[in-house]
Amino acid sequence: MHVAWPVLVCVVLPACASGCLFAFRPSGLLALLQGVAAAASTSAWLQSHPFASDEELAACGHLLWWTGQDSSGIPVLHIAIGRAVNECRGPAAVAFANAIVTQLQRAVEGMLGE
Helix, strand or coil: CCCCHHHHHHHHHHHHHCCHHHCCCHHHHHHHHHHHHHHHHHHHHHHHCCCCCHHHHHHCCCCEEEEEECCCCCEEEEECHHHHHHHCCCHHHHHHHHHHHHHHHHHHHHHHCC
């Protein structure tokens, strides 16, 4: 299984926001357990999510594309949300959202070298 950046954010931030950093205190134990439950839920979602194929990504290529990196070296994904709202209805809107998730997942895999 590959770990993607959006998943890491979902795993780490809820855990920290729930108080995992303070789990050494007795009052932080419940927060720690809630953070672990959130991480497990996110992992299960990642394993079952049907990411977009290359063909599906190409179909959305005029609505989202990579524009290089910012000054910190972080890749920039350009999303033409206004155009997408006008063009994507019903299943096409779901496909567009899935293309965004897939692009982020692939970018993180590439950055992590997996």
